[in-house]
Amino acid sequence: MSFVLAALDASSRSRTVLDTAVRVGRLTDTAVRAVHVRSDPGAPYDVVESLAEEAGVELRVVDGTPAPALVDAIREPETIAAVIGGCARSVLADPRAWQVARALLEQTNTPVVVVPSGIERSGEIHRLLVPLEGAELSSRPVLEQLVPLVVADVELEVLHVFTAATVPAMLDQPTYALDTLGREFLSRHFPRAGTIEFRTGAVVEQVAQVSIDHDIDLIVLSWSQSPSPERALVVRGVLEGSSRPVLLLPVAPSGNSSSNGPIAVDDAVAPVRR
Numbered sequence: 001m002s003f004v005l006a007a008l009d010a011s012s013r014s015r016t017v018l019d020t021a022v023r024v025g026r027l028t029d030t031a032v033r034a035v036h037v038r039s040d041p042g043a044p045y046d047v048v049e050s051l052a053e054e055a056g057v058e059l060r061v062v063d064g065t066p067a068p069a070l071v072d073a074i075r076e077p078e079t080i081a082a083v084i085g086g087c088a089r090s091v092l093a094d095p096r097a098w099q100v101a102r103a104l105l106e107q108t109n110t111p112v113v114v115v116p117s118g119i120e121r122s123g124e125i126h127r128l129l130v131p132l133e134g135a136e137l138s139s140r141p142v143l144e145q146l147v148p149l150v151v152a153d154v155e156l157e158v159l160h161v162f163t164a165a166t167v168p169a170m171l172d173q174p175t176y177a178l179d180t181l182g183r184e185f186l187s188r189h190f191p192r193a194g195t196i197e198f199r200t201g202a203v204v205e206q207v208a209q210v211s212i213d214h215d216i217d218l219i220v221l222s223w224s225q226s227p228s229p230e231r232a233l234v235v236r237g238v239l240e241g242s243s244r245p246v247l248l249l250p251v252a253p254s255g256n257s258s259s260n261g262p263i264a265v266d267d268a269v270a271p272v273r274r
Contacts, residue, residue, distance in 0.1 A: 004082070009085070017084065021034070022057070023217075024081060026124060027125045028152075031058075032057045034058065038062070038063050048061075081112070082111070083115060084104055109250050111145060111149065113247045126153070128157065128217065131220075131221065131234070207219065207234070208242065217244065221235050221246060223235055
């Protein structure tokens, strides 16, 4: 049996993490399991236990060091996705929590939803924002992992942000319609997506603004799993300032992909029922 795994600690954010995991479970039509790691075997866990009981979710309590214990739990084959709390803006407030979250992101190949502190979202996850560069390296993980994962009816909002360095020359031509470029992009990468939006400016800022403008429930990003400063700048920036949960889909660095060739786009999008 497959599970969405909710990683719960003793902090107040556990309720939000568990609520989000339940919503992800409905999105993927998957049961939810909670796990709580105790560094001190004698530490009480009644608060976490009460949360799990209230949500009707099975709870596993594991004694050990949080990061490696959670990595092991997420690596179990039954886990199709994990939901964790904490984001980069919590580093100063709770550096230990971010260290654990970072270990999970960098050491597992399972999709991970990172839940920012203080959000209060309820209801179904219905509207997904998918920011893409238009390159195959960033589009492929979404096509191969997101769409088969999602079984509920959703709206995909595809976003492409043009920076000063990436604005196509044809956009300077008044006779070239931007919506034509959008249709070409959707036809190539997301033939069944709802809409595509083009914006200009800083990518991270535009992702945050579109999330608010379109009342997005979940932001979806590919994740290279590289901690180096020059890699995953958008991922880190979105995690720092997002007011929405962020689903990170791991992708092997260039040259290390396990893919054997191009994917069939029509087959990849078939599981989404629109």
